[in-house]
Amino acid sequence: MSAQPRQIRLGAFLQATGHHVAAWLHPDAQADAGLNLAHYKALAQEAERGKFDLVFVADSPGGYGNPHDIEVFSRDGKTAHFEPVTLWSALSQVTRNIGFVATSTTTYEDPYTTARKFASLDWISGGRAAWNVVTTGADVSPNFSVPAHLEHSRRYERAEEYIDVVKGLWDSYEDDAFVRDRERGVFLDPEKLHLLNHKGDHFQVRGPLNIGRPPQGYPVIVQAGASDAGRELAARTAEVIFTANLTLEDAQEFYADLKSRLPKFGRRPEQLLVMPGIFPVLGGTEAEARANYEALQALVHPVGCLEHPQAPLRRRRPFRPVAGRQGAAAPQ
């Protein structure tokens, strides 16, 4: 038996004009990147040429910022961007191999809708779809005719059931269910249709889905939770987990902890890939890279940064006022 050599997996986390809070202000930035298909097309093709395994876009079913705080909202370069499954469906047509990770929430959608969307993306892309399962920490409930934002533990309970329902729906038909036999006039072999008939705490879903089983069977499940509940969900259901640990010790603890959770779900540690994020600032030399970073930092507006939606990251990495900016904010 020849063991496959281990290979590093690379993903490109594309975020409109970039991850830096002030990226869109940079004179070389594509300020309309979030709504610019040609921009994403160039990036996806470049990532594919660079042998990346995947491209990924984050998402929230509501504005990232707080629209009531117009001073902050109006300075946020990430306010307007494409819906991920739609974006990746288009870009799957101009790429051949790269995987597409689209973020979709378990808190503000129905599993039936999500199962359809990702099955479609998987068909359209020829088996390159992946779903970044998020529970949506931000309260976007005012957009969804629901009484309130579910609390953390309820969101994760719902997510656990949600993923099982989605997978069950993906199994609505066996791979060869659609016989399309013109002579007999039979499109679908009824023996190969399986109704889900799910009745759970959060969902009642009969099925079947109105699309054939995805080419991958199940599109790849990605997770990015960091809490105990998030780690459990990843250990049980995900093939990839994204992390944003800021120290080596934290990253090592996270890795070891996650891997140790898999056996109780009958899984081997290598069945869950941990993909830590980095925020690279490039330059021909280290000095040039540092200068590029400082140039970005100098563009940070104190108000826009204070209320920046990536609050968990912000809390762990104190804001450093940049010399020369009027009214720089106090460290948080």
Ligand SMILES: Cc1cc2nc3c(=O)[nH]c(=O)nc-3n(C[C@H](O)[C@H](O)[C@H](O)COP(=O)(O)O)c2cc1C
């Ligand atoms: C790389 C990365 C990408 C993420 N992308 C999203 C996203 O697109 N949408 C979202 O609502 N949350 C996103 N999150 C947040 C996580 O889903 C999760 O809510 C957060 O890490 C907190 O974990 P917890 O909810 O388990 O406490 C992301 C986290 C990381 C590390």
